[in-house]
Amino acid sequence: MHTTLPMPTRPFEPDDVAPPSNVLSWALRSGSSARRDPGVQRLLHQAGVPLQPQAAPHQPAAPERVARRVGLQAIVDVDGRARGYELLYRDAGRLDAGGIVNGLHATCEVLATAVLDLGLPRRARGLSFFVNVDRETLMSPLVEAITPAWGVVELLETIPATADVRQRVQDLRQRGMRFALDDIDTLDDSRWALIDLVEVIKIDWQTVRPVDLPLMMARAHSHGVQVLAEKVETAGDLAAARVLGADLVQGHAIARPDVILAPGLPATSALALRRTRLLLQHGASNESVATALAMDPATALRIWQLADQDGAGAGTEDRPNVLADLVADLPRPVLQAWLSVLQVADAGVIDKSWTYAGLAQARLMKVLARRVSPTEPALAEEAFLLGLLDHYRTTLGIAYRDPDLGVRAGARLERAMRDRKGLLGAVLEFAQGQYRQPTGWLPGPLAAMPGLATALRSIYQEAHLWAKERSQNGSVLQSVADLAVRQRPARSTGASVRSLASAPPTTRRRT
Structure with missing residues (x-):
C-alpha cells in the first residue's frame, strides 16, 4: 500500500x-x-x-560548469624563501567590448576563485596573498573580505593619494588590514604620501631610473617599510636587487606566473545571496543567517571555506561543526563583504538538479539524526552540514583520505567522514549506501534501533519534498528576509552595499 x-x-x-x-x-x-x-x-x-x-x-553528478582560473606569482625574500604570492586575474570572460577588465569585477573573481573555490590561504598557511585593488573596490565594503591573516591589499597605481583615500586606508589599517603600494617607479609619485600606512612598496624594476633606486630604498626603509622588487626578469636584475637592499623579489627570474583551475561548481543563487545579505543588514540572528545560507549549497559550501582560512595552524578541533557557529565566528562586515564578492563574481542561474541532490541528502541525514537522537539537536545540525560536505566531495571526486580534503570540517565531522564512527558516521554511511543496499538496510549502530526501519519511507518522503520545494523556488528565503525587515529597522551600511542588495538578481552565466 x-x-x-x-x-x-x-x-x-x-x-x-x-x-x-x-x-x-x-x-x-x-x-x-x-x-x-x-x-x-x-x-x-x-x-x-x-x-x-x-x-x-x-547519484550526484558533476555540474556542467566551466572551471575558473586564477594566476599566482611567487614572492620570495632575497635568500629565496617563499613569502607569498600575488593573485592575478586570468578570466577573459570579464573583458568588455574594448578588451578592458572592470577592476571591481576582476578583484571579486580573483577572491572568489582563490579563497572560496580553491582555499589557497589554507593550503599555503603562513604566506601572504597580495590582491590588486582599484579605488572603487577600496572605497567599497568588498575590500573587507581581504582579511589580514592572509591578505595584503595592493593599491594599484591608478589610485590617487587623495584625502579620502588616505582616510579610508587609515580606517582599515586600524582594523588590522595590511597594505602595499603597487608600481612605484619615481621619487615624486604622489602615493609616497601613504608610505606611513603601508607595509610594502613594490618598485617596478624595469621602469625606475637606476640612479633613483638607492634613494627610493632609503626612503622606504626609513619608514620601516619593506621594498619588493617586481618585474625582476634576469639573473642580473636579481643580483642588483640584492646588492641595493631589496627585501622581497618577484618576477620571471624567480618564477613565472602559474594558472590554477578551480572546481567547476555551480553558480551561487543570486536570490540566496541577496536575502542572506538582507538578513545581515537587519541584524538577524546567527541561526537565521545560517538557515538562509543552507538553502543554497553552492553558497553555503563556499562560505564554509572561511572556517579554515584565518589563524595560523588552526586544526580540526578549532573549526565549527555547524553553519550557525561559523556565522557567529565571522565578523559581520567580513561575511557581508564575502556575500557581496559572490554577488559580483559568481551569482547566476543555479543548477537545480545539483542543488536538489545536496539538499535532499543533507535533509535526509538531518531527519534521520533527529530520529535516532531526539535529545541532541546539535547532532541533527551537524548531520545536515555533513550531508552538504559529502555532496561536495562526491561531486568533485575527492577521496576522504586525501591529504587535501577540499572544504574542511570540524573534528566530529572529519572523524565521521574518515572513520564512519559514532552516530554521525552511521548516518553518513546510510546516506552513501542507500542506492547500493537492499530496501530497508541500516548500518550497524542504526539497525538496532527499534522502529527505525519501518520509518525509513516517511523519512525519505520528507527529505525529498523538502528539498524539491527549496531547490525550485525561493519562497522560504523571501519569507525569512521579509520577517527580519518587519521586525528590525534598517541600519545604514553604506550606499554601495544597499545598491547591491536591492539590485535585481543577475541571470548571467560564467563564460
Whole structure:
C-alpha cells in the first residue's frame, strides 16, 4: 500500500501532466520523463520498483560548469624563501567590448576563485596573498573580505593619494588590514604620501631610473617599510636587487606566473545571496543567517571555506561543526563583504538538479539524526552540514583520505567522514549506501534501533519534498528576509552595499 503525500508547489514537472496525490501510483503510470526525476527514482527505489536499465539510481553528478582560473606569482625574500604570492586575474570572460577588465569585477573573481573555490590561504598557511585593488573596490565594503591573516591589499597605481583615500586606508589599517603600494617607479609619485600606512612598496624594476633606486630604498626603509622588487626578469636584475637592499623579489627570474583551475561548481543563487545579505543588514540572528545560507549549497559550501582560512595552524578541533557557529565566528562586515564578492563574481542561474541532490541528502541525514537522537539537536545540525560536505566531495571526486580534503570540517565531522564512527558516521554511511543496499538496510549502530526501519519511507518522503520545494523556488528565503525587515529597522551600511542588495538578481552565466 502506497503512502499518500502532500504535493509541493512545483512537484516534478512532467510532460504537462499534473500528478495526483499518490505520487508512486502516478510515477508508475507516467512516462520516462517523470521516472527520470531523481526524487521519483528515490521513491520508486524505496518501494522496491525496478527502474529501467538505462535509468540508474540517482547519484550526484558533476555540474556542467566551466572551471575558473586564477594566476599566482611567487614572492620570495632575497635568500629565496617563499613569502607569498600575488593573485592575478586570468578570466577573459570579464573583458568588455574594448578588451578592458572592470577592476571591481576582476578583484571579486580573483577572491572568489582563490579563497572560496580553491582555499589557497589554507593550503599555503603562513604566506601572504597580495590582491590588486582599484579605488572603487577600496572605497567599497568588498575590500573587507581581504582579511589580514592572509591578505595584503595592493593599491594599484591608478589610485590617487587623495584625502579620502588616505582616510579610508587609515580606517582599515586600524582594523588590522595590511597594505602595499603597487608600481612605484619615481621619487615624486604622489602615493609616497601613504608610505606611513603601508607595509610594502613594490618598485617596478624595469621602469625606475637606476640612479633613483638607492634613494627610493632609503626612503622606504626609513619608514620601516619593506621594498619588493617586481618585474625582476634576469639573473642580473636579481643580483642588483640584492646588492641595493631589496627585501622581497618577484618576477620571471624567480618564477613565472602559474594558472590554477578551480572546481567547476555551480553558480551561487543570486536570490540566496541577496536575502542572506538582507538578513545581515537587519541584524538577524546567527541561526537565521545560517538557515538562509543552507538553502543554497553552492553558497553555503563556499562560505564554509572561511572556517579554515584565518589563524595560523588552526586544526580540526578549532573549526565549527555547524553553519550557525561559523556565522557567529565571522565578523559581520567580513561575511557581508564575502556575500557581496559572490554577488559580483559568481551569482547566476543555479543548477537545480545539483542543488536538489545536496539538499535532499543533507535533509535526509538531518531527519534521520533527529530520529535516532531526539535529545541532541546539535547532532541533527551537524548531520545536515555533513550531508552538504559529502555532496561536495562526491561531486568533485575527492577521496576522504586525501591529504587535501577540499572544504574542511570540524573534528566530529572529519572523524565521521574518515572513520564512519559514532552516530554521525552511521548516518553518513546510510546516506552513501542507500542506492547500493537492499530496501530497508541500516548500518550497524542504526539497525538496532527499534522502529527505525519501518520509518525509513516517511523519512525519505520528507527529505525529498523538502528539498524539491527549496531547490525550485525561493519562497522560504523571501519569507525569512521579509520577517527580519518587519521586525528590525534598517541600519545604514553604506550606499554601495544597499545598491547591491536591492539590485535585481543577475541571470548571467560564467563564460
